[in-house]
Amino acid sequence: DAMVIQNPRYQVTQFGKPVTLSCSQTLNHNVMYWYQxxxxxxxxxxFHYYDKDFNNEADTPDNFQSRRPNTSFCFLDIRSPGLGDAAMYLCATSRDQxxxxxxxxxxTRLLVL
Amino acid sequence: AQTVTQSQPEMSVQEAETVTLSCTYDTSESDYYLFWYKQPPSRQMILVIRQEAYKQQNATENRFSVNFQKAAKSFSLKISDSQLGDAAMYFCAYRFPSSGGSYIPTFGRGTSLIVHP
Structure with a gap:
């Protein structure tokens, strides 16, 4: 089935230790989103990507970055996770903008120790 | 700023009964779209129903229907003949066109629906 896959489902990291969450999709959608x-x-x-175009929300901290190497994959990088970054991170796609x-x-549920 | 308000953190309903979840939004846009999403425990969020603001007719999907009151900026979800599988968090969402052309989604805080057998 076509779907949106996130790995891992649970991620534990240490305060300040960089972590990457991944998302892949088989829908061939142009837009991929990351939510906290x-x-x-x-x-x-x-933020969201429309194809390779990156769109950052104004209030997204600099600590959060994203990469989209191809249509199918999108990554969320948290450079220095703080305790306040513990949350569920949702990836979503849509066909167009x-x-x-x-x-x-x-x-992916992120726990910061 | 665009906001979506779900004033009921939790609602409960008896199986086979009807329940209405409320949602209000604040906007000055004329072109926008409204959505209800369902997020079951530990499962992904899925679309329940959507409504285009330019359509006067309320959207309906099987047991799910909306009451869209554009002037009041209200978009409530009615679930008829509630089933145990309807138990979930329900999110109201609103999408409007940004200056860049993309439709930015904004979500409410959600309403947790409990269904009693």
Missing amino acids: QKSSQAPKLL GPETQYFGPG
Whole structure:
């Protein structure tokens, strides 16, 4: 089945130790999104790629970066994770930049020790 | 700033009954789209229903329907004949065109729906 896959499902890292979360998709969608979702809060858009075009949200900390080496893969890099970065990270895709339906992965839960 | 408000952190319903989840949004845009997503425990978020702001007719998908009140900026989700599998977190979302042309999604905080057998 075509889908959005996130690995790993759970990630534990140490305070300040760089960590990378990955997302892949078999939908061949042009747009990939990264969200941060903390408990009882709305998913917060961090950034998105339209093809190779990177779009950063204004309030996304510099500590968060992303790479999209090809259509299928997108990575979220947290350079120096703090305790406040512990959250669920959701990857999503959509076919285009319009008001398309988004397809979400199952998320990666990040724990920072 | 565009905001989406879900005022009910938690709702409960008896199996086979009807429940309505509320959502309001704040916008000055005329071109926008509204969505309800369902996130079951430990599973991915999936689309339940969507509504185009330019359409007056309320969207319906099987047991799920919306009450879209554009002037009031209200977009509630009605679930009829509730089933145990409907238990999940429900997110209301709004997408509007940014200056760059992409439709930026904004989510509410979610409503946790509990279904009692």
